[in-house]
Amino acid sequence: xxxxxxxxxxxxxxxxxxxxxxxxxxxxxxxxxxxxxxxxxxxxxxxxxxxxxxxxxxxxxxxxxxxxxxxxxxxxxxxxxxxxxxxxxxxxxxxxxxxxxxxxxxxxxxxxxxxxxxxxxxxxxxxxxxxxxxxxxxxxxxxxxxxxxxxxxxxxxxxxxxxxxxxxxxxxxxxxxxxxxxxxxxxxxxxxxxxxxxxxxxxxxxxxxxxxxxxxxxxxxxxxxxxxxxxxxxxxxxxxxxxxxxxxxxxxxxxxxxxxxxxxxxxxxxxxxxxxxxxxxxxxx
Numbered sequence: 001x002x003x004x005x006x007x008x009x010x011x012x013x014x015x016x017x018x019x020x021x022x023x024x025x026x027x028x029x030x031x032x033x034x035x036x037x038x039x040x041x042x043x044x045x046x047x048x049x050x051x052x053x054x055x056x057x058x059x060x061x062x063x064x065x066x067x068x069x070x071x072x073x074x075x076x077x078x079x080x081x082x083x084x085x086x087x088x089x090x091x092x093x094x095x096x097x098x099x100x101x102x103x104x105x106x107x108x109x110x111x112x113x114x115x116x117x118x119x120x121x122x123x124x125x126x127x128x129x130x131x132x133x134x135x136x137x138x139x140x141x142x143x144x145x146x147x148x149x150x151x152x153x154x155x156x157x158x159x160x161x162x163x164x165x166x167x168x169x170x171x172x173x174x175x176x177x178x179x180x181x182x183x184x185x186x187x188x189x190x191x192x193x194x195x196x197x198x199x200x201x202x203x204x205x206x207x208x209x210x211x212x213x214x215x216x217x218x219x220x221x222x223x224x225x226x227x228x229x230x231x232x233x234x235x236x237x238x239x240x241x242x243x244x245x246x247x248x249x250x251x252x253x254x255x256x257x258x259x260x261x262x263x264x265x266x267x268x269x270x271x272x273x274x275x276x277x278x279x280x281x282x283x284x285x
Contacts, residue, residue: 020132020142023095030125031102032090038118040083049078059110067104099133103140137173141180142259148267152176155270158277159197164204168273171197172266179262187262194262194269195238201273205280213238224279234272237265 019027043056051057060082064075068089076082090098105111106119119135126134127146134143137156143149152172159169175193178186199213206219217231 019095019130021095023098023131024129027125027129027131028091028098030129031098031122032087034118034121034125035090035105038113038121040086042113044079044083046079049080051075051077051079051082054079055112059105059108059112062108062110063104067101099140102135106135106138106140136176136180139176139180141176142263148263151267151274152270155197155273158274159201165201165277167200167204168197171200172270172273175262175266175269179259179266185259185262187257187259190262191257191265194265198234198238198269198272198276201276205276205285220276223285224276224283226279230272237268 039056039059043054046054048054051060060075061072064070064072076085090101093101102122106115106122111118115138119138123134125131132142133140134146134149135141136143136149137153156169156172156176159165159172171193175190175197178190178193195213199216202213202216202220203209203211205223206216207223208216208219211219214235217226217235220226221231
């Protein structure tokens with residue numbers, strides 16, 4: 001959606017700051033509206049007011065048991081009371097609590113609605129209200145651009161679809177999870193997992209399971225064409241995460257690793273993984 005008339009003519013300030021460590025009223029209200037549209041209103045409109053017969057019962061039982069950690073026998077039996085209680089929780093929570101709740105709901109198996117549409121609408125309001133987070137492969141994670149999101153998602157899908165690339169898929173998912181932890185992000189190990197994804201797929205394509213990345217890239221060139229500059233670029237990135245023997249402890253000497261370092265490595269690794277998958281497919285490997 002474009003900016004409002006009053007913002008375009010300069011009569012009202014246009015917000016340009018991405019919300020990372022906060023959630024303003026517009027963003028909180030917008031997320032609530034998505035929850036209301038997909039969960040609360042459809043639940044209220046069911047024929048019975050009893051939660052016991054609702055198709056949303058399993059979802060809210062999981063919320064009570066695993067997220068709120070309240071006694072489950074105190075969960076409201078009627079839907080109106082439950083929605084009112086959830087509304088009070090939502091608007092009293094801080095921004096971390098709200099994001100934790102969204103993260104819990106989208107990863108749960110109990111969602112009775114169309115998960116993809118629900119996530120798409122959440123991402124729409126997160127983007128519209130300049131949230132610093134997006135939902136990527138059902139994980140709430142920090143972002144910089146929509147293009148980078150698609151690159152990460154594509155890499156995870158490409159590697160998950162083939163059994164031989166499963167190791168790379170696991171490394172990418174782990175890197176994303178470590179980057180996405182809002183309370184205790186592990187940037188150092190996220191970077192290690194990202195580069196390990198490249199190493200894993202190179203080993204598979206080159207059919208040299210014992211090789212490190214440098215050796216695997218050399219063997220890889222025998223099977224698929226790789227531009228020398230691209231090869232050297234990733235060897236240098238590999239050197240950033242390794243010592244001369246390929247043992248990843250050089251990063252422990254780096255005191256200033258931050259979100260942008262881990263995000264760059266995840267996006268760059270995802271792009272290279274996607275490139276290798278396409279090249280391997282063309283070579284019928």
